[in-house]
Amino acid sequence: RKEVEQDPGPFNVPEGATVAFNCTYSNSASQSFFWYRQDCRKEPKLLMSVYSSGNEDGRFTAQLNRASQYISLLIRDSKLSDSATYLCVVHKAGGYNKLIFGAGTRLAVHP
Amino acid sequence: DAMVIQNPRYQVTQFGKPVTLSCSQTLNHNVMYWYQQKSSQAPKLLFHYYDKDFNNEADTPDNFQSRRPNTSFCFLDIRSPGLGDAAMYLCATSRDSSPLHFGNGTRLTVT
Numbered sequence: 001r002k003e004v005e006q007d008p009g010p011f012n013v014p015e016g017a018t019v020a021f022n023c024t025y026s027n028s029a030s031q032s033f034f035w036y037r038q039d040c041r042k043e044p045k046l047l048m049s050v051y052s053s054g055n056e057d058g059r060f061t062a063q064l065n066r067a068s069q070y071i072s073l074l075i076r077d078s079k080l081s082d083s084a085t086y087l088c089v090v091h092k093a094g095g096y097n098k099l100i101f102g103a104g105t106r107l108a109v110h111p
Numbered sequence: 112d113a114m115v116i117q118n119p120r121y122q123v124t125q126f127g128k129p130v131t132l133s134c135s136q137t138l139n140h141n142v143m144y145w146y147q148q149k150s151s152q153a154p155k156l157l158f159h160y161y162d163k164d165f166n167n168e169a170d171t172p173d174n175f176q177s178r179r180p181n182t183s184f185c186f187l188d189i190r191s192p193g194l195g196d197a198a199m200y201l202c203a204t205s206r207d208s209s210p211l212h213f214g215n216g217t218r219l220t221v222t
Contacts, residue, residue, distance in 0.1 A: 004153070008151075032208060034210055041199075041218075042215070043201055043214060043215050043216050044154065044211075044213055045213070046210045046211070046212075087154075089211075098156060098159070098166075099144075099156070099211060100156070101153040101154045103151070103152055103153040104153065
């Protein structure tokens with residue numbers, strides 16, 4: 001089983017749609033969680049950290065479910081510019097600061 | 112602006128010819144990482160430095176080495192590149208357990 005698993009997609013949605021991605025992790029002791037965005041042939045960029053109580057940043061909402069070991073990202077009112085790959089990142093407990101990446105979920109927003 | 116800078120953006124090397132990729136940072140972060148990312152795959156951690164302490168991943172081939180002569184610079188040396196080493200190499204930094212800041216990557220081609 002991979003340490004961090006994501007549905008690779010692609011998710012093809014129209015502008016204005018709401019879309020949700022899930023990510024599961026295998027290490028129950030993991031402590032920190034993040035969503036990164038990666039555009040084609042570019043480096044990953046931090047989208048948001050994920051907090052236990054859930055957090056929101058504009059159109060983006062992140063949730064953490066420790067009991068089921070998954071995190072989610074909800075994007076409301078999708079824009080064309082949201083088209084990218086969304087990477088789930090989990091802090092691997094027990095090591096220094098080892099962040100493990102999922103393979104990413106591709107989102108394509110069309111007019 | 113404070114940032115993580117990787118040089119060169121594109122590197123072409125011959126099969127078996129040693130190559131060095133460089134990374135510098137002005138963030139004064141104590142942790143520096145090297146990730147390898149192949150097409151449509153997750154970034155894979157090769158190794159990281161926590162301050163001066165080098166941490167190699169168990170599955171990183173011996174062909175890959177790293178040097179960190181000071182806080183600001185980190186190098187990735189590939190002693191004998193094979194065709195399978197063609198990938199995007201991403202340098203990242205963090206301060207302890209903060210989110211990663213990535214450089215814009217070096218895309219390596221092996222001919």
